[in-house]
Amino acid sequence: MWERGEQAPLSRAEALALGRNGTGNRAAGAGWRHACHVMLYAPLPTGSPPPGYAVLMQLRFDGRFGFPGGLVEPDGESLEAGLHRELREELGPATAGLRLRPQHHRGARLWPAGGTGSGSDAGLVTHFYIRRLPWEELVAIERGGPRAPEHGLEVQGLVRVPLGGGLPAFLRHRFAGDAREQLLGALLALGIRPSPLNEEPAGDPQIQVARELPSPKVEGGVGK
Numbered sequence: 001m002w003e004r005g006e007q008a009p010l011s012r013a014e015a016l017a018l019g020r021n022g023t024g025n026r027a028a029g030a031g032w033r034h035a036c037h038v039m040l041y042a043p044l045p046t047g048s049p050p051p052g053y054a055v056l057m058q059l060r061f062d063g064r065f066g067f068p069g070g071l072v073e074p075d076g077e078s079l080e081a082g083l084h085r086e087l088r089e090e091l092g093p094a095t096a097g098l099r100l101r102p103q104h105h106r107g108a109r110l111w112p113a114g115g116t117g118s119g120s121d122a123g124l125v126t127h128f129y130i131r132r133l134p135w136e137e138l139v140a141i142e143r144g145g146p147r148a149p150e151h152g153l154e155v156q157g158l159v160r161v162p163l164g165g166g167l168p169a170f171l172r173h174r175f176a177g178d179a180r181e182q183l184l185g186a187l188l189a190l191g192i193r194p195s196p197l198n199e200e201p202a203g204d205p206q207i208q209v210a211r212e213l214p215s216p217k218v219e220g221g222v223g224k
Helices: 012-018 079-091 135-147 179-189 195-199 205-211
Strands: 033-043 053-060 069-071 105-111 124-132 155-160
Touching: 012 105, 012 124, 033 079, 033 135, 033 179, 053 135, 053 179, 069 079, 079 124, 079 135, 079 155, 124 179, 135 155
Parallel strands: 033 124
Antiparallel strands: 033 053, 033 069, 053 155, 105 124
């Protein structure tokens, strides 16, 4: 979990430089594995209740909530190509036309072997992306999820984050890696401020930590 006093998020270029090693703009590098995950969100139709957005996460095979994505192949696959491949496997055919570009990258974090990471996280560079979608495209992804190859295996199902009164209860679940902090940091960075997050910071110290996270280094915007 990201905690105050640890390293700040890295930019995409900084993270790739760790494993560049003569491979150009490729994700693989000696001693480091790279994994990419993305927060997909969309504005709700006009007239919907505040905060007016839908954010997707998924329930994983291990009972934790996380963002779709996974490991980049070590044979020179780019970050965005690896993420898109993982989305097709986890979310299904509706992601075929989804475009992910370097400007959607919101930051990366190192989990050094022997450091604070545990299990499969050790020796990993995790990259976080944010991608805004049209409402119709997000709904199509939700409906197509059961047709994904990994549905019922790696992925148990997609969920919309309850951005109303249910957010505090949702945040008490277990999350993969630092997905919880990524979620809260992204909501704040995008200006999506659910009322419970504003009204009840003292009730959960981890929410307060998330409010104090530095904004990730951004290369470009998070739109289309």
